[in-house]
Amino acid sequence: MAVYEDWSTERAAQVIAEHKHLDGATMPILHAMQETFGFVPDPVVPMIAETLNLSRAEVYGVLTFYHDFRREPPGRTVVKLCAAEACQSMGSTALTAYAEEKLGVSMGETSADGRVTLEPIYCLGLCACAPSALVDGQLVGRLDRATVDEIAECVAAGKHFGEV
């Protein structure tokens, strides 16, 4: 489980200051925001716009174009299951249905109790040991039901994946 900082305008301004010198700084700043707060809070948009001399619409446009950027906090554990062809050829579709059932959350959603977010990811480049997943930032290959059970146990126990 990733631990994020609480929102603060000062901290956000600091993150912007650390990256604003880069060529094409918008993306590096958005990534850094998400790393810091777990998502990109709305007040960040005008701050980036002002610093980089862009319109709010331009920054908002970038933020909403890319699948990675979140505008809401994620669940405490983020489970990304690969949904691309190589994983499908090894039964990822059925495994996804099983994970949805075990974790009690649908693909693309965060559970009501905020414990877990389940998302598709399109290819981790682990296509020769499919199906694969990214759980709490950890790569998992040769994913099977037993590993999904293990992930569900971690989520239920509030533990980092791999600790159980």
Place this chain on the structure above:
Amino acid sequence: MKSPRIFVPNDATAIACGADRVAKRLEAGLLARGITADITRNGSRGMFWLEPLVEIETERGRIGYGPVTPADVDELLHAGFLTGADHPKCIGVVDELPWLKKQTRLTFARIGIIDPLSLTEYEAHGGYRGLKRAIDLGPAATVEEVVDSGLRGRGGAGFPTGIKWRTVAAAPADQKYIVCNADEGDSGTFADRLIMEADPYCLIEGMTIAGLAVGATKGFVYCRSEYPLAFVVMEKAIEKARMAGLLGDNILGSGVSFDMEMRMGAGAYVCGEETSLLESLEGKRGLVRAKPPLPAHVGLFGKPTVINNLVSLATVPIILDKGGKFYRDFGMGRSRGTMPIQLAGNIKHGGLFETAFGISLGELVNEIGGGTASGRPVKAVQAGGPLGAYLPVHQFDTPFDYEAFAAKDALIGHGGIVVFDDTVDMAHMAKFAMEFCAHESCGKCTPCRIGSTRGVETIDKIVAGEKREQNLALLEDLCHTMKLGSLCALGGFTPYPVVSALTHFPEDFGATPKLPVAAE
């Protein structure tokens, strides 16, 4: 006695299969036995079904054991694997394995052999010889060497790399850029990732040579966010190269300046398209640009830019080291050199197989790949990622070559081959291709943005048997429009998987199976 050297891979696949836990167990086991050993975290050899593949250096060569689980470690230590002792998991001398011996590893010569971040080992295995020769040759002759090699863009489009370089070299500008496309989004591909994780200096050297050749002083690697490990390894390697004077001003005393930075994508498949990637690097939405102007004239921040696929750039060092002619002598027809073919999906022996162009698809799947992992018959393979065609078994005699694939309405793309067994529903895969296009479309052009959604609906109707004939005609027409009317390959190539699935597997779309046709 010299302390034994043990290799435990640390590329993403090995780690995803438990290599870190194996390394930890090994350290603890050695400590408990009071044995001093040097554990090197090497890159992967590319034989992913054997990962984690632990190797021991012996007089006979490097002996491999795999796939090793943490639970195997104590047993292996007990069996005496530090001296290369026999064990059910022992696969013998790794370099002697037919799977490796059959390959021609040029671009991937070092992967799995060296410690990825050791500059000493990189140079001991031929590293930086290419750059030194490029410095001796000078910019113009360096470009011509790449033209002579016949190297074509390994991202999929297959455009001659040297010609791109010539254009940028000839463009006058106060600033030029080298951009490496490491947005390897195709399912079934991992060649870029493997270079970054297992041989990062090879890419750095290739980009430095490109900078020298065209007069660019700055480079960017646009790496996808799905490759967090590759990103970190590259950042470390860039820093080490900078410290060693291999990036920055006056590299190796040549007067040439070149530096580079890593940039991370954010989950948009379309950013693998070169102009969309440039927009993203500039900090914008990844909208595809209309061409012309070409990036070689008006590229990153409006400046002349070489944008090449990662494998193309990583192949440059060996071309400069051994000469364009050496590289050109491999391959067939207009496809010169070698291609890292990535065997993936439902396959017994999946991994990276680098070989000269010309090998047949059937040999790759059945002989080298060993057929399916499930043990069921192969039904189809998808070559070239989500935009590549599905090829049925009766086309397995097709040689791996840009033009031979194009003649079958297929593409080799970035060299990925995803195998499916007979349980796959090809109508579902065709629909997935349209869904993926709808999900990833940048939205700039109508055929891609709207066509993909209409495609999903139309395939649903066909499968449900609703006005079958009319909807089939509609789908065909839609594919035609997408192919010719889209701004980039996302909308333009999505018809390949759809039409090939429909042509070769009509029964999956609810058609009455045709009577078997007599063999030609």
